[in-house]
Amino acid sequence: MLDAEQIKRFAAEFDPQPFHLSEEGATGTLFNSLAASGWHTAALTMRMLVESVPLADGLIGTDLQLSWPKPTRPGMTLRVFSEIVGIVPSRSKPHMAMVTMRNETRDQDGEVVQNFTVKMPVFNRPTA
Amino acid sequence: MLDAEQIKRFAAEFDPQPFHLSEEGATGTLFNSLAASGWHTAALTMRMLVESVPLADGLIGTDLQLSWPKPTRPGMTLRVFSEIVGIVPSRSKPHMAMVTMRNETRDQDGEVVQNFTVKMPVFNRPTA
Numbered sequence: 001m002l003d004a005e006q007i008k009r010f011a012a013e014f015d016p017q018p019f020h021l022s023e024e025g026a027t028g029t030l031f032n033s034l035a036a037s038g039w040h041t042a043a044l045t046m047r048m049l050v051e052s053v054p055l056a057d058g059l060i061g062t063d064l065q066l067s068w069p070k071p072t073r074p075g076m077t078l079r080v081f082s083e084i085v086g087i088v089p090s091r092s093k094p095h096m097a098m099v100t101m102r103n104e105t106r107d108q109d110g111e112v113v114q115n116f117t118v119k120m121p122v123f124n125r126p127t128a
Numbered sequence: 129m130l131d132a133e134q135i136k137r138f139a140a141e142f143d144p145q146p147f148h149l150s151e152e153g154a155t156g157t158l159f160n161s162l163a164a165s166g167w168h169t170a171a172l173t174m175r176m177l178v179e180s181v182p183l184a185d186g187l188i189g190t191d192l193q194l195s196w197p198k199p200t201r202p203g204m205t206l207r208v209f210s211e212i213v214g215i216v217p218s219r220s221k222p223h224m225a226m227v228t229m230r231n232e233t234r235d236q237d238g239e240v241v242q243n244f245t246v247k248m249p250v251f252n253r254p255t256a
Contacts, residue, residue: 014171017178017186030188030249038189039174043142043167050144058145060158061166067191121158 002036002044004074010040035071041078041114042066045105048080053101057123064118070111077108087122095124130164130172132202138168163199169206169242170194173233176208181229185251192246198239205236215250223252 004023011020015037018025026034049059072078086100099122105114132151139148143165146153154162177187200206214228227250233242 014175015178016175019186030185037174039167039171043171046165046167047142047144057158058147061196063193063195065191065193068189 001077002072002074004034007034007036007040007072007074010043011037015039031071034074036073038066038068038072038114041068041072041105042116044072044078045080045103045114045116048078048105049082049103052080053082055120055122056125059120061118061120064116067115068113069115070113072107072113076113078105078113079108080105085117090121097122129205130200130202132162135162135164135168135200135202138171139165143167159199162202164201166194166196166200166242169196169200169233170244172200172206173208173231173242173244176206176233177210177231180208181210183248183250184253187248189246189248192244195243196241197243198241200235200241204241206233206241208233213245218249225250 008021011017019029019031019035020037023034026032053059080103082101082103084099085102086098088098090096090098099120101118101120103114103116103118104112105116106112136149139145147157147159147163148165151162154160174187181187208231210229210231212227213230214226216226218224218226227248229246229248231242231244231246232240233244234240
């Protein structure tokens with residue numbers, strides 16, 4: 001579960017805007033109460049992906065699209081749901097393909113806090 | 129300047145893949161030597177934007193696109209170059225517009241490590 005201290009610590013280092021730094025700072029802003037930086041949501045999502053998506057050579061994104069349809073808040077428990085939506089073999093590199101993965105990061109009620117689509121180069125297993 | 133310790137610390141928390149965690153772990157991978165997580169590059173870019181882009185209500189991204197044309201490495205000094213490429217007034221909310229900002233994060237030699245385009249809601253100053 002994400003707590004307020006984690007949200008404030010990430011914000012202090014990377015996204016020091018009032019609505020990410022303190023409850024008081026968030027009052028009267030678009031967020032109204034403390035919200036995590038979208039980059040924090042993205043980084044937490046990456047952690048979950050690294051721990052669960054079995055690509056031997058690693059998860060290396062090249063192009064990606066992100067949106068944050070609702071804020072990530074203290075007390076939320078996040079999960080990520082991923083789907084491979086495309087595999088395009090490379091024309092020039094026969095051992096390589098571009099894989100497109102679509103990911104939804106959802107809170108404990110199933111509401112989406114992040115949509116994230118990424119293209120990743122993936123390599124064949126070496127032939128024995 | 130970004131150092132190896134910062135790269136490893138971010139990776140240990142959010143993107144624990146061998147090529148982001150240690151020099152040895154990066155050997156023989158697509159990166160060959162230690163490279164920062166792209167999310168670290170993105171977070172460092174956000175820090176620079178927060179410190180330099182003067183939007184009164186804050187930098188709140190909704191939809192965004194990212195690419196990492198080359199890895200961020202230890203020893204690099206990053207700078208961000210930003211351009212407002214579109215301002216579209218909202219039809220339903222007359223005090224609001226959607227601003228599109230295009231950002232390039234470059235290393236000390238001017239080479240681009242991140243392209244980042246973001247749409248942000250921006251509000252009129254209150255009329256007196």
